[in-house]
Amino acid sequence: xxxxxxxxxxxxxxxxxxxxxxxxxxxxxxxxxxxxxxxxxxxxxxxxxxxxxxxxxxxxxxxxxxxxxxxxxxxxxxxxxxxxxxxxxxxxxxxxxxxxxxxxxxxxxxxxxxxxxxxxxxxxxxxxxxxxxxxxxxxxxxxxxxxxxxxxxxxxxxxxxxxxxxxxxxxxxxxxxxxxxxxxxxxxxxxxxxxxxxxxxxxxxxxxxxxxxxxxxxxxxxxxxxxxxxxxxxxxxxxxxxxxxxxxxxxxxxxxxxxxxxxxxxxxxxxxxxxxxxxxxxxxxxxxxxxxxxxxxxxxxxxxxxxxxxxxxxxxxxxxxxxxxxxxxxxxxxxxxxxxxxxxxxxxxxxxxxxxxxxxxxxxxxxxxxxxxxxxxxxxxxxxxxxxxxx
Amino acid sequence: xxxxxxxxxxxxxxxxxxxxxxxxxxxxxxxxxxxxxxxxxxxxxxxxxxxxxxxxxxxxxxxxxxxxxxxxxxxxxxxxxxxxxxxxxxxxxxxxxxxxxxxxxxxxxxxxxxxxxxxxxxxxxxxxxxxxxxxxxxxxxxxxxxxxxxxxxxxxxxxxxxxxxxxxxxxxxxxxxxxxxxxxxxxxxxxxxxxxxxxxxxxxxxxxxxxxxxxxxxxxxxxxxxxxxxxxxxxxxxxxxxxxxxxxxxxxxxxxxxxxxxxxxxxxxxxxxxxxxxxxxxxxxxxxxxxxxxxxxxxxxxxxxxxxxxxxxxxxxxxxxxxxxxxxxxxxxxxxxxxxxxxxxxxxxxxxxxxxxxxxxxxxxx
Numbered sequence: 001x002x003x004x005x006x007x008x009x010x011x012x013x014x015x016x017x018x019x020x021x022x023x024x025x026x027x028x029x030x031x032x033x034x035x036x037x038x039x040x041x042x043x044x045x046x047x048x049x050x051x052x053x054x055x056x057x058x059x060x061x062x063x064x065x066x067x068x069x070x071x072x073x074x075x076x077x078x079x080x081x082x083x084x085x086x087x088x089x090x091x092x093x094x095x096x097x098x099x100x101x102x103x104x105x106x107x108x109x110x111x112x113x114x115x116x117x118x119x120x121x122x123x124x125x126x127x128x129x130x131x132x133x134x135x136x137x138x139x140x141x142x143x144x145x146x147x148x149x150x151x152x153x154x155x156x157x158x159x160x161x162x163x164x165x166x167x168x169x170x171x172x173x174x175x176x177x178x179x180x181x182x183x184x185x186x187x188x189x190x191x192x193x194x195x196x197x198x199x200x201x202x203x204x205x206x207x208x209x210x211x212x213x214x215x216x217x218x219x220x221x222x223x224x225x226x227x228x229x230x231x232x233x234x235x236x237x238x239x240x241x242x243x244x245x246x247x248x249x250x251x252x253x254x255x256x257x258x259x260x261x262x263x264x265x266x267x268x269x270x271x272x273x274x275x276x277x278x279x280x281x282x283x284x285x286x287x288x289x290x291x292x293x294x295x296x297x298x299x300x301x302x303x304x305x306x307x308x309x310x311x312x313x314x315x316x317x318x319x320x321x322x323x324x325x326x327x328x329x330x331x332x333x334x335x336x337x338x339x340x341x342x343x344x345x346x347x348x349x350x351x352x353x354x355x356x357x358x359x360x361x362x363x364x365x366x367x368x369x370x371x372x373x374x375x376x377x378x379x380x381x382x383x384x385x386x387x388x389x390x391x
Numbered sequence: 392x393x394x395x396x397x398x399x400x401x402x403x404x405x406x407x408x409x410x411x412x413x414x415x416x417x418x419x420x421x422x423x424x425x426x427x428x429x430x431x432x433x434x435x436x437x438x439x440x441x442x443x444x445x446x447x448x449x450x451x452x453x454x455x456x457x458x459x460x461x462x463x464x465x466x467x468x469x470x471x472x473x474x475x476x477x478x479x480x481x482x483x484x485x486x487x488x489x490x491x492x493x494x495x496x497x498x499x500x501x502x503x504x505x506x507x508x509x510x511x512x513x514x515x516x517x518x519x520x521x522x523x524x525x526x527x528x529x530x531x532x533x534x535x536x537x538x539x540x541x542x543x544x545x546x547x548x549x550x551x552x553x554x555x556x557x558x559x560x561x562x563x564x565x566x567x568x569x570x571x572x573x574x575x576x577x578x579x580x581x582x583x584x585x586x587x588x589x590x591x592x593x594x595x596x597x598x599x600x601x602x603x604x605x606x607x608x609x610x611x612x613x614x615x616x617x618x619x620x621x622x623x624x625x626x627x628x629x630x631x632x633x634x635x636x637x638x639x640x641x642x643x644x645x646x647x648x649x650x651x652x653x654x655x656x657x658x659x660x661x662x663x664x665x666x667x668x669x670x671x672x673x674x675x676x677x678x679x680x681x682x683x684x685x686x687x688x689x690x691x692x693x694x695x696x697x698x699x700x701x702x703x704x705x706x707x708x709x710x711x712x713x714x715x716x717x718x719x720x721x722x723x724x725x726x727x728x729x730x731x732x733x734x735x736x737x738x739x740x741x742x743x744x745x746x747x748x749x750x751x752x753x754x755x756x757x
Contacts, residue, residue: 137505142651191632194638194639195636348563
């Protein structure tokens with residue numbers, strides 16, 4: 001009896017430990033690592049023309065491919081990735097096409113980067129476009145979003161082992177340059193859109209299979225469409241206002257000799273202080289930055305003396321102020337869009353007033369006076385202090 | 392009447408209450424609270440309602456302490472008469488059966504969505520119930536011992552994973568504190584009901600306590616632990632997703648853990664850990680519901696408990712599959728929240744007043 005029980009137990013355990021219901025061999029799975037959205041080219045197909053807002057979706061998949069010895073042509077440099085495109089007006093429809101085009105179905109759980117083309121976003125609501133991904137459990141919210149000037153599909157064809165990984169790698173370079181916007185993840189993007197906030201997303205441009213992260217795309221909060229592109233320098237100014245700088249440098253001009261002075265940024269603190277007086281909104285932006293003198297093209301520059309350090313600080317301050325001014329003009333005058341989080345601070349400090357103002361905030365913002373104060377501290381000058389001994 | 396081995400200590404009691412409390416409610420808590428407050432002050436609502444619940448739970452313990460050897464099913468006829476008493480007992484049993492089924496369904500829904508998209512509900516629910524039955528048959532002691540084992544790892548994993556979410560945490564999202572005044576916070580207390588149900592099991596299991604005089608300590612600890620989790624979860628979820636983002640997600644807490652990835656260390660993604668401990672927490676709640684309702688039947692009919700446990704299991708399976716879609720399921724949750732709160736706030740308060748007026752109290756035999 002006892003023996004019988006043991007056997008029964010063993011059977012039960014075996015039955016339940018046989019494996020996973022949803023299992024799938026890893027050889028049969030294509031991992032989608034990147035996706036790109038473009039405007040669909042015009043076609044002659046009837047079914048396609050009935051759909052009004054068509055999108056071309058390109059996905060990049062990597063799969064487990066052991067050895068490429070059978071390729072025959074002695075081509076050792078086989079591509080590690082595969083790009084497939086499809087058009088349609090819904091995600092599932094396009095995915096259905098992929099099932100007809102490729103052997104193994106893609107799995108979206110490892111999607112790392114999504115690139116959306118500028119032209120598509122100029123006349124399509126980003127939130128609706130994102131509903132492509134937003135509802136599925138497969139795509140994680142940590143996937144990074146980029147805006148492509150020109151073709152988005154091209155960004156997935158750049159010369160790199162796996163273009164998608166290259167894109168993510170560059171997005172993480174914030175500690176080397178201050179011309180990069182902090183990466184916007186899919187989850188963060190959704191939250192910003194749902195809050196009707198305007199914001200800036202990193203934009204990229206591809207030329208001859210080479211990619212450059214070249215500025216910021218401005219997304220308007222109420223229409224959720226792209227309305228303009230900031231240049232690299234303006235992105236720098238925007239980063240100074242938001243204080244989201246981890247590294248990089250400022251190229252200033254020595255006020256005395258007009259030689260170049262390069263200030264390397266170690267840390268930045270920025271504080272936006274809103275003021276509301278009788279319905280009039282104004283802002284103070286206080287920026288404190290600490291860094292070091294890295295390079296100077298001033299022959300008589302003696303960093304051992306505080307006078308020169310002061311001059312270098314002034315040089316950096318002026319340059320930062322110039323960048324901020326340029327950015328604010330673009331934001332307030334050209335595009336009338338608050339992408340720097342001024343409204344956020346107003347919401348925090350004046351919640352009651354914000355309730356009345358948030359309706360047409362972008363308009364109000366364009367008229368709000370903004371004063372900015374920059375305080376640069378140069379802490380050291382690395383190995384060398386001076387170049388020549390002055391007589 | 393009851394065997395000496397069926398006694399549990401004060402710590403075990405506290406763990407019992409807290410594991411019973413942490414269940415399905417935590418996953419939707421940030422959403423339901425924020426949808427009402429519309430401000431980032433949801434966590435204050437959670438804190439306040441936790442304190443209120445604790446206050447009434449103390450009343451509940453006071454009621455139980457009048458009858459330290461008996462469960463709610465046994466003493467309520469003495470207070471409000473036989474028929475009303477049995478009616479009340481049956482409504483409590485029904486509540487527990489529904490709550491248990493609700494928890495299983497929630498477990499199945501989330502597993503289906505995030506872990507096993509093509510596995511049918513049946514395949515996740517049936518083993519779950521079978522294990523529950525296996526555990527429950529052993530009585531209260533195996534139950535609480537399991538809870539003790541699960542308690543520490545759950546807390547550790549929870550704290551580690553929630554701290555990892557600091558990567559996407561933005562302090563601006565939870566500011567300003569009380570920007571719209573206190574009114575939204577008060578309003579936000581109402582939808583916390585489901586998350587805060589749990590202390591009502593004390594009505595039944597109090598009779599197992601070794602030291603009934605320490606009941607208040609047990610229940611306060613038992614409520615404080617999950618309350619701490621709830622507040623942390625609400626703050627971190629709001630901090631990552633923002634007031635607008637939280638309201639649109641079906642399971643905001645799981646969305647929170649999908650916001651970030653850590654590359655370079657052994658694990659990149661952490662929602663699996665959270666789901667694992669969370670499924671264990673669901674299991675504990677389901678098991679207590681099963682046990683407490685079966686105990687109710689056995690004490691009312693004065694029969695062995697085992698047949699009731701086996702009899703209730705298929706019943707709970709059927710109920711768990713009865714909500715037609717996920718919205719029905721959420722509505723059932725809201726309803727259960729209010730019933731649970733009624734059993735914590737209304738029932739004990741009225742009963743203790745009646746008991747005081749009629750002078751009903753357990754008189755020691757010797």
